[in-house]
Amino acid sequence: MEFYDLNKQYLTIKKRFLTRLAHIQEESEYILGSDVKRFEEDFARYCGVQFAVGVNSGTDALFLSLKSLDVKAGDEVIVPTFTFIATSFAVTMTGATPIFVDIDEKTFTIDVGRIQEHITKKTRAVIPVHLFGLCANMKDIALLARKNNLYLIEDAAQAHGARIGDKKAGSFGSCGCFSFYPTKNLSAFGDGGLITTNSKKLYRILSALRDCGRSTKRYLHHRLGYNSRLDNVQAACLRLKLKKLDTWNKIRIRNAKLYACHLKGLHNIILPTIPDGHTHVFHAYSILTKKRSALINEFKNYKIPYSIFYQVPLHLQKANANLGYHRGNFPISERVAQEIISLPIHPALSEKEISKVAEVIKKVHHD
Numbered sequence: 001m002e003f004y005d006l007n008k009q010y011l012t013i014k015k016r017f018l019t020r021l022a023h024i025q026e027e028s029e030y031i032l033g034s035d036v037k038r039f040e041e042d043f044a045r046y047c048g049v050q051f052a053v054g055v056n057s058g059t060d061a062l063f064l065s066l067k068s069l070d071v072k073a074g075d076e077v078i079v080p081t082f083t084f085i086a087t088s089f090a091v092t093m094t095g096a097t098p099i100f101v102d103i104d105e106k107t108f109t110i111d112v113g114r115i116q117e118h119i120t121k122k123t124r125a126v127i128p129v130h131l132f133g134l135c136a137n138m139k140d141i142a143l144l145a146r147k148n149n150l151y152l153i154e155d156a157a158q159a160h161g162a163r164i165g166d167k168k169a170g171s172f173g174s175c176g177c178f179s180f181y182p183t184k185n186l187s188a189f190g191d192g193g194l195i196t197t198n199s200k201k202l203y204r205i206l207s208a209l210r211d212c213g214r215s216t217k218r219y220l221h222h223r224l225g226y227n228s229r230l231d232n233v234q235a236a237c238l239r240l241k242l243k244k245l246d247t248w249n250k251i252r253i254r255n256a257k258l259y260a261c262h263l264k265g266l267h268n269i270i271l272p273t274i275p276d277g278h279t280h281v282f283h284a285y286s287i288l289t290k291k292r293s294a295l296i297n298e299f300k301n302y303k304i305p306y307s308i309f310y311q312v313p314l315h316l317q318k319a320n321a322n323l324g325y326h327r328g329n330f331p332i333s334e335r336v337a338q339e340i341i342s343l344p345i346h347p348a349l350s351e352k353e354i355s356k357v358a359e360v361i362k363k364v365h366h367d
């Protein structure tokens with residue numbers, strides 16, 4: 001059993017991908033290129049937004065979104081403390097200060113009730129993270145952002161296809177930021193990322209920012225820019241996989257249901273919550289247990305792969321020490337970091353493998 005199914009996933013597109021690679025080589029269409037343009041259109045349509053800008057990673061998607069909104073030194077940006085570190089690094093890279101907020105213990109997403117107390121005159125934006133494939137509480141966050149005149153940027157790096165009602169992740173904010181890192185629900189043949197937006201103005205700015213500040217005319221640069229282009233090989237891979245994303249997500253959801261059937265009623269264990277109206281796409285299936293080290297020992301005995309997302313909340317990461325936080329600042333995130341463990345959930349798992357994982361969990365949590 002493996003934690004990810006990258007090889008099996010690749011085999012489903014291999015033939016068409018290799019044909020497309022040959023075409024890219026013949027046309028010498030390596031950077032940006034027609035696959036990028038078509039993938040941007042496909043992905044924008046998929047998310048129900050007007051524009052998409054391919055970039056070279058999820059981290060850059062966040063960074064360039066902040067730059068496009070002119071977030072800079074002296075500004076503050078609100079982010080959850082329980083997420084992948086790129087969410088806060090993107091803010092730091094602009095010169096602005098990340099302001100951490102605790103999470104809701106049921107959904108693992110930012111605790112909306114705790115945002116207001118962190119808003120100051122310097123606050124410019126809020127970045128909710130759709131962690132593990134579940135959208136944050138976007139209705140309340142959008143209201144709060146509007147009331148306080150804050151930009152709303154979604155970190156949707158783990159939430160391709162996640163929804164609230166019919167509205168997809170990436171369609172709620174000024175910008176939606178996606179990563180196509182190889183382990184994400186939709187993944188490239190290397191690094192990749194993308195920004196969704198409904199603003200033509202932001203679309204234009206983002207298109208220039210990712211490409212050395214280039215204007216539509218060659219070698220005319222109206223602004224400082226970066227080299228953050230999505231290359232054509234990645235886009236060709238992504239276009240092929242996007243067609244399969246909904247099927248893959250459905251299997252992840254089915255796998256999550258199987259786990260829930262096996263594990264419901266067990267004491268000392270908390271299963272993922274899905275709020276009403278939300279479609280969780282289970283980038284990760286993360287449970288809480290007070291017996292994590294015993295469970296890890298048994299997982300090792302039975303050769304069951306697992307992962308810990310995340311051992312250390314961002315306010316306690318060494319790299320963020322200069323921000324001045326300490327243990328005790330965000331008790332929920334700190335407890336979750338001690339108790340969380342993620343089970344294999346990828347679409348290539350068999351029902352038998354899922355029962356095997358569940359049996360080991362039951363063994364540890366029988367009383």
Ligand SMILES: *Cc1c(COP(=O)(O)O)cnc(C)c1O
Nearest residue numbers: 057058059084086087157179181
């Ligand atoms: C993966 C991820 C990122 C960063 O994406 P990269 O493509 O690795 O730069 C940002 N935020 C979250 C929540 C992620 O999971």
